[in-house]
Amino acid sequence: MTVTFPVKAASAALHIEALVVAHGTTRVVHGLDIQARPGEVVTLLGPSGCGKTTTLRAIAGLETPLQGRIAIAGNTVFDAATGIDLPPERRGLSMVFQSYAIWPHMTVFDNVAFGLRARGAKRAYIADAVRHSLESVGLAQLADRPATRLSGGQQQRVALARSIACNPGVILLDEPLSNLDAQLRLAMRAEFKALQRQLGLTAIYVTHDQEEALVLSDRIVVMRDGKVEQSGTPAEIHDAPASRFVADFMGVRNLLPCRIARDGGHLLALLAGGVALPVRGPAPDSPVCIGFRPSAVVLSRDPVPGACTATLTGATYLGDTMQYELAAGPLTIHARVQARFAMAEGAAVYWSVPPEACFLVPA
């Protein structure tokens, strides 16, 4: 793919401060702060109803916040204190909608050209920019096709081409891949990532899919009930969730209350039923839970020094891996191991978790 798309030297950045959005009398976003640096993908991640789409629509100007400030490329587009509220068309953005929102009465070309025409670009420039954006999503040959005759994946690409054609400061994406089937979703994810890196796009990406967030983001903002629960790089969010909520949302199935004890220079997490797991510091001073992923559990049939005993109570075949449930006294431990490590239910097993795979979160 050869792209000679006009890339801005430095894409604009986004700055959100103390944003409050209400629907009627219920506040759906409470005091949100988000920053996006040029060329960065910031993902708003959270379950449905956490306020992520509302935040995106507030950035776009499709909803009017109650309080706070939004600046795009250094220009304030909304400020409750001074009453600034630019309409969507004057914020210099573009957006990919969940339903794609491809206009059915236009051709593919007209769809992609819309933003440029609306902003009064010259004909020659429009033709050029539209061709480039369609090329970059691999749809150049469909320019003259009516938009009603497109498959789901093609509509998605047209929506993407439309959003990059007008060279926006920030691209907003509202769960853009959620209407595609699993295979296409993976392909589009990779394509979007490549395109974003190539063009240095700044993007705010809304999703409820943690894997999508990990793959695409430079930074992830995990949202819960209209607030930021944790924000950080994908690695930080994945490896060191700051709360039970984030841990749970990131697929940490083992989250167990524990006490912390000192054993010489090491820390030990004491769980119910006399189970003790070594963990790394620093020692917290409030009640905690220990968390580890099923894939971090090491299983063995034979006794291993430092391993705990358990009975295997459930086994689920998942193809490459096996998912086991272990009963260790009053605890239920979830483990996921290579499928060739097959064991029968009722068997006695020994399990352990490497200290570096464990983390502590406030209970």
Next chain:
Amino acid sequence: MRAENVLGVGTTAVVALLVLPPLAAVAAGGTAGGFAPLHHLDIVGNTLLLAFGATAGALLIGGGLALALVRGVPGGAMLERLVVMPLYLTPLLTAIGWSWLASPHSGLINLLLRDTFGLPLTVNIVSPGGVVLVTALAATPLPFLLISDALRGIDVAMLEAARVHGAAPLLVLRRVTLPLLLPAALAAALLVMVQALGMFSVPAVLGLPAGFPVATTQIYQLLDNYPPRIGEATAWGGLLLGIAALLLLAQSALLGTRSFATITGKAFRPSTKPPRAKVLRAGFAWLYVALATVLPIAALLWAASVAFATADVRLMRFTAQHFAYVLFAYPKTWIAVGNSVLLGALTATLVSLIGVAVAWVVLRGRGRGRPVLDHLSMLPLSMPAMVFALGLLWVYVRLPLPIYGTLGILLIAYVTHYLPFGVRAASAALRQLHPELDEVARVSGATWLHAMRRISLPLLRPTVIAAWALLFVMAMQEVSSSILLYSSRSVVLSVAVFDLWENGNPSDVAALGFVQLAVGFVVVGLLLRARRDAALA
């Protein structure tokens, strides 16, 4: 033959017999009339002016109302119901009401302007402009309904996408919203234009006194003379039919195969914008409700209950004499009430039955003639009622059937004219019913007839009852074909009103018009009440 096939063949035969003979008669008779319209090009011009003017007006007002109400205004639910009130109101009464409001000498508005405020202004509704305006007001609900539906079907994300990609609201309207509404608007335009071409009562009441005859009033006058000049009248009918056919062709040429199925995304959400715009939009809707319904009806009531027309409160004398006259002295009132109620009930019942049958055969049947039946049953929508009545005259005057001059011929005219409404209502309901509901009954061992009786018909019942009520009210108020087909024994209420209008005291007309409204609403009110009681029991 299986029951299913009997239904298919039988329904097609009934619909074809209803629709085709009168049409063929007008098409054939239209050329026999010596091309009468060619000698009255001014009347042809008037007819076209009314058709295009009223269509433009109704589309603008109806489309504007749809756009105003869809994003939510204060009192929106009530406004949506009030805005479609003219569907239940014959334009004959609206026109008479308006003549009380704004006829140049004695209209209430002009009395107020001239005598009370002393202003040298006159609002003259008895004029070509008045005819166009009142017709447009009466025809507005149809475009409003069709365009509202289309608007609700639009994925709001499409409009938001346009905003985010740099289009200001007006540009969004021009480049996205209006083009997406085009198919619905064209469909509405065709319906309104046919309605305006065939509009008789408004031009008869407000146009003829102002020297503004149109094709329908011409047909009426040609047949009202002795001897009736049926050939010439049919030539005018042929002209209307030809124009309607051209419109149909123009519509399909304009639309082509374009249909934007956009019903994918989220519906319109209430706008979060400041309330000033909402109040403005609600105000526009209230203005329409006032002009199309409240003012003319209030004028009718006022006219029916005062001794003489004056805007001076000190001189106003209220009297029951007009109501007393039409209820107890006017000989036609009670015959007409009986005929109208009987005809309304029979029409509504037959149209509902045939409508369900047609919808079933077209949507669920397996016969090859389904598209033919579909088009045939919709044909009356593109034909002015008066043209149809003309065709019936030709057919039944010649046939040795004792139908001419009876309620029977009126019934045939009504059933045919309102058939598309019954079919539309039944198909809409049937589309909501998953075929599996019926199929599972068949698989469980029920015969087709049994499944129909126990599953599909009971599920369709609520819609059919609602459609029945609307059809009853519409049939009660039909003017255009009744005026050609009635005899002294088969006189109906709307004809009696028109008759009084031509020959009687204008206040008595208002009183009889009120009686007509009241009969319709009382019957429907009783029906809805019985239905509610049945639902509660």
